[in-house]
Amino acid sequence: MLTAKNLSKSYKNIKALSNLNLTIPKGELYGMLGPNGAGKTTTISILSSLLKPDSGEIMYNGKSLYQNLSECKKLIGVVPQEIALYEDLTAKENLNFWGTMYGIKGKKLKQKSDELLNFLGLTERKNHKIKTYSGGMKRRINIAAALLHEPEIVFMDEPTVGIDPQSRNLIFEVIEELHSRGLTMIYTTHYMEEAERLCDRIGIIDEGKLIAEGNLDQLKKASSVKEEIHLKFSTNKESNLSGIQNKYKSQLQLHKNTMLFSTSQANADLPELIQSCVKSNILLDKIDIRSLSLESIFLELTGKSLRD
Ligand SMILES: Nc1ncnc2c1ncn2[C@@H]1O[C@H](COP(=O)(O)OP(=O)(O)O)[C@@H](O)[C@H]1O
Ligand SMILES: [Mg+2]
Structure with a gap:
């Protein structure tokens, strides 16, 4: 056409x-x-x-x-x-x-x-x-x-x-x-x-x-990212988040009180991610492992988040 x-x-x-x-x-x-x-x-x-x-x-x-x-x-x-x-x-x-x-x-x-x-x-x-x-x-x-x-x-x-x-x-x-x-x-x-x-x-x-x-x-299939870890958290200080953001850079996206962590192997990365949160005084309320979404694919390809 x-x-x-x-x-x-x-x-x-x-x-x-x-x-x-x-x-x-x-x-x-x-x-x-x-x-x-x-x-x-x-x-x-x-x-x-x-x-x-x-x-x-x-x-x-x-x-x-x-x-x-x-x-x-x-x-x-x-x-x-x-x-x-x-x-x-x-x-x-x-x-x-x-x-x-x-x-x-x-x-x-x-x-x-x-x-x-x-x-x-x-x-x-x-x-x-x-x-x-x-x-x-x-x-x-x-x-x-x-x-x-x-x-x-x-x-x-x-x-x-x-x-x-x-x-x-x-x-x-x-x-x-x-x-x-x-x-x-x-x-x-x-x-x-x-x-x-x-x-x-x-x-x-x-x-x-x-x-x-x-x-x-x-x-x-074309993406090297395969899974996403979604973490719901609460923290009383914004600065607690900057350490973890610096550590994982574009692998981690922060939106209000949720984090999205893109990975090729969620089970293997989860313990360290939880430890990093504990060290930064970030309280975790909920942890979910989900299959890959377009959001992670987009982030992997462009280094950018598509959210407003
Ligand atoms: N008439 C214009 N004059 C100068 N720059 C423009 C004009 N229209 C679009 N651009 C620029 O071209 C790029 C692509 O714009 P656009 O096609 O409108 O993107 P999108 O629709 O995806 O938001 C942007 O950098 C935008 O600033
Ligand atoms: Mg447009």
Whole structure:
């Protein structure tokens, strides 16, 4: 469906993308996982023809994007990171506007727009102005707008950032339904639970480079980390933690009152880890050994934590 070869893009002296390669078969839900600034939006903008790469080649169904621009654009739907709606118009009027932009008119537009408003759970609010909508409802209208012209591939750029949990779940259900209907999708996120839950394959992107790719099992097999020790702790001094953090560096992540320790052999490492905690006056409340998560894989590959 989509192949991109050696995409590179710099903004002045910032290298936003370097030699990115992607092959997305028809019907795949591909997750692009990376921290802020990794190059996700740049990739989506280039693939959807909004931004020109400095170099590289993009093909849709075997046809070059730039040599078949209008034909390829019909195949593409984009849910942008920044919400693009007219606040003083109603949801229905916004969809009418987008429909007209895509050349859809009359009965067909009304039918499609009603169908999508229903699909996204917005029928009851369709005649209300967008400015009265919550962030999640706006995002849902943006998704509807991207689907109006029945694209074959849809790019969703961090569609769950800054929205309420109810809308987030509804968006997941919508994406899963679209996936089951065979729509090809590229979904960017910096939340690994989303990539894990939704995506057939995941590409890990950092500093403009795709550094790993595969389904969850393949990513796990390729990783030298095999298990995670989760420790719940309490301590009355922040400084108690710095010793243990210095000792284990990126092998150990601290989040409030939990530690995540990534290892190739949890049983062998556990006694020493507990001893280190005892020495640092860290009281342990709970110890769990779990199988590998995307979080540890990401940390191993990039040295970075993906959490906000
Ligand atoms: N219009 C722009 N001008 C200059 N630098 C930009 C611009 N857009 C993005 N960048 C930079 O390019 C890099 C990749 O950005 P982006 O693609 O937005 O990442 P992501 O979507 O993963 O957060 C970042 O370092 C960002 O600061
Ligand atoms: Mg972005």
